[in-house]
Amino acid sequence: MTEREQLEIDSRGITPVHDDGFFIVRQALNSSVPGMYSVEPSEYTETIANLDDKSLERLTNIQRQLRMVLKTKFDVAVCGLYVEEHPGKRLISYTIPFHIDRLSERFSVDVYQPYIEEYIKSYTYSVTGETIKDFNSGISGVLESELQDRDTDLVGSSDTNAHPVSGKSLTTEEIKEQKIEQVLEVFEENELPVAPSGKKYYVCIGGSKNFQCFLSDNSMSKGEFIFAHENEIDDCLKPVYADDNVVVRQDAKYAIPGFYIVSPRDHFRRIDETPRDVFEKCMFMVREVRQGLLNLGIEQAHIYHDEKYKNPASVHFWILPIYEEFVERNGINPTIFSKDIWRYLESFPKFSSNKPQIMDFNNKMRSYLNSKTPGSDETGV
Numbered sequence: 001m002t003e004r005e006q007l008e009i010d011s012r013g014i015t016p017v018h019d020d021g022f023f024i025v026r027q028a029l030n031s032s033v034p035g036m037y038s039v040e041p042s043e044y045t046e047t048i049a050n051l052d053d054k055s056l057e058r059l060t061n062i063q064r065q066l067r068m069v070l071k072t073k074f075d076v077a078v079c080g081l082y083v084e085e086h087p088g089k090r091l092i093s094y095t096i097p098f099h100i101d102r103l104s105e106r107f108s109v110d111v112y113q114p115y116i117e118e119y120i121k122s123y124t125y126s127v128t129g130e131t132i133k134d135f136n137s138g139i140s141g142v143l144e145s146e147l148q149d150r151d152t153d154l155v156g157s158s159d160t161n162a163h164p165v166s167g168k169s170l171t172t173e174e175i176k177e178q179k180i181e182q183v184l185e186v187f188e189e190n191e192l193p194v195a196p197s198g199k200k201y202y203v204c205i206g207g208s209k210n211f212q213c214f215l216s217d218n219s220m221s222k223g224e225f226i227f228a229h230e231n232e233i234d235d236c237l238k239p240v241y242a243d244d245n246v247v248v249r250q251d252a253k254y255a256i257p258g259f260y261i262v263s264p265r266d267h268f269r270r271i272d273e274t275p276r277d278v279f280e281k282c283m284f285m286v287r288e289v290r291q292g293l294l295n296l297g298i299e300q301a302h303i304y305h306d307e308k309y310k311n312p313a314s315v316h317f318w319i320l321p322i323y324e325e326f327v328e329r330n331g332i333n334p335t336i337f338s339k340d341i342w343r344y345l346e347s348f349p350k351f352s353s354n355k356p357q358i359m360d361f362n363n364k365m366r367s368y369l370n371s372k373t374p375g376s377d378e379t380g381v
Contacts, residue, residue, distance in 0.1 A: 017140040022058050025066070025143070027132055028094055030337060032123040034131040035070050035097040035139075039063065040090050047085050048303065049290040059093065060283040062143075066095045067271045069142050074135065078103075080116070081271065082336050083303040085322075094336065096120070103309050110308045116336045175220060175228045175267075182215035183232075187350070189213075202226075204252040205351040206234025222252060223314035224267055236351075236358050241369040245281045248289060248369065250358055255351035256321065257361045258293055262286050263316035270307045274315050282317060289319050292368045296361060298323070302334070302341075320345075 018025035021042055028038040039062055045051065051059065063081060070076040076097040083093045098119065106122060107115065125132070181199070185207040186192060192201050192213055200218040202225045203211050212234060216225060226233060226249075233252075241248040244265060251259040262285050268274040274282075286303055293301055300322035307313065322334055326347050332340035348354065 017136050018062070018143050020058070022055055023062055025062060027136060031096075031120050032125040032128045032132070033096060033120055034099075034123075034128050035074060035076060035095075035135045036120070037066055037095050037139075039066075039093040039095070045091050046087070046089065047290060047294070047301075048083060048091060048287050049294055051091075051287065053284075056284060056287055057280065060280045061276075063093060063095065063283075064271060064274075064276060064279050065143060066139075069139050070095070070097050071272050073138055073142055078307045078309050079271065080307060081303075081305040081317075082116075084335060085300050085302060086335075087300060096336075098307070098309060100309065110306070110310050110313075117339050120337065175224045178217045178220055178225070178228055180214045180216050180229060180232060184213045184215075185209045186211050186213060187352075204233055204237060205250075205255045206236060210255070210350040210352050219312060221267070221312040221314040223261075223263055223316055224312070226252060227267070236355060236362065238362075240362050240366040241285070241373070243373065245278060246285045248285060248365075250362060251318065254345055254348065255354040255358060256345070256348050257354060257357040258296060258298055258321040258365075260289050260293075260319045260365070261316050262289060262319065263314060267314045269313065269315070271305070271315060279315075282315075286317055286319060288369060288372055289365070292365045293319070293321055295368060296364060300324070304336075 016024050016026045017037070019042075024040050024042060025037055028036045039059065041051070041055065041059075048056070067079050067081070070079060074097070077100055078098040080096040080098065081093070082096065083091070085091055096116070096119075102119070102122065107119065184192065184201070187209045189203055189211060192203075195201055195215060195218070198218055199215055201213040201215055202220075202222055203213050204222075204226070206212040214225065214229065214232065220228070226237065227247075230238070236250050237252055239247050239249045240260070242265070246262060247265055248260055248262050251261050262282050264274065264278050264282060266278070268278075271279060290301055290303075298321040302318070302320045302322065304318040304320065305316065307315075320334075322344070326344060327334065330343060330347050332338075332343050332347075334341045334344040351358075
């Protein structure tokens with residue numbers, strides 16, 4: 001790096017706020033969102049599957065403490081966590097704060113794919129530069145001290161009182177009380193009628209067409225709905241792994257073979273509400289699923305988590321396989337910094353075409369995960 005390049009980095013406040021010799025934390029180089037931090041391993045690695053236990057434990061601790069500091073120090077109520085793998089590049093984890101004032105002013109929907117690119121680009125350094133430096137100054141010392149004691153959970157106020165965020169998680173009893181009032185099967189979601197007030201259709205891949213759509217109370221996240229109605233959903237969505245802490249199953253929206261969701265057995269709305277040990281167990285399971293995908297020949301994958309501002313959502317982690325053939329065929333670069341990720345998701349054949357491969361992947365992933373963790377519930381039920 002030239003002296004001029006280093007001066008530019010210094011002037012923008014993107015020198016590391018934390019460097020422990022294992023991971024480097026800094027304001028994301030390609031973002032002007034205050035509080036958007038990247039975490040990169042000091043040693044070159046392209047996939048989370050290659051992190052050893054100690055490194056993965058450090059990474060999960062940094063990710064969670066970043067989330068906690070953003071909440072308690074800067075009143076950030078909603079965040080996203082995005083870990084991306086790109087061929088020939090270093091593994092990178094992004095924590096993105098979704099500032100509620102910006103959401104209220106400019107966005108009519110929750111900021112998740114495909115809106116993240118638009119949100120990031122709505123900030124410019126000429127406007128936010130000083131705020132970024134304030135975030136860096138405030139977060140550096142707190143992050144350093146908190147990471148020295150991994151059992152410390154930050155406590156303090158947040159803007160969740162001023163801006164209620166997607167409600168509280170329902171209890172197991174409340175979830176199981178929610179009944180299915182109607183089931184429709186459709187080829188496309190736009191075939192659905194408008195749901196009655198207080199209700200919504202929980203749309204899941206499955207059935208004899210492409211989607212099974214279950215009408216029920218709208219207070220649940222989709223994860224809570226699936227948990228409550230495990231026996232009603234399609235077999236392709238039955239867990240490939242489950243124990244007392246985590247559950248792994250095929251994604252319920254996109255019929256992409258190998259697209260798995262890792263979620264806590266219990267339901268939490270946000271990472272800062274998730275106990276440290278549960279979050280860590282989820283991320284260790286993410287690594288196992290990622291290794292399982294490597295065994296299936298999938299060389300690239302992204303791990304995503306969105307917290308929601310308006311709608312109920314449970315903590316869960318996408319493990320999205322990136323198929324090179326689809327990337328090359330469509331000339332796209334799937335990443336949170338581009339709407340290409342949305343084009344990628346929509347480029348796959350629907351469930352009616354992909355079910356056999358999904359079931360094949362499920363069987364192989366189930367066998368692999370249960371061989372790695374003996375004593376688990378192999379049925380997932």
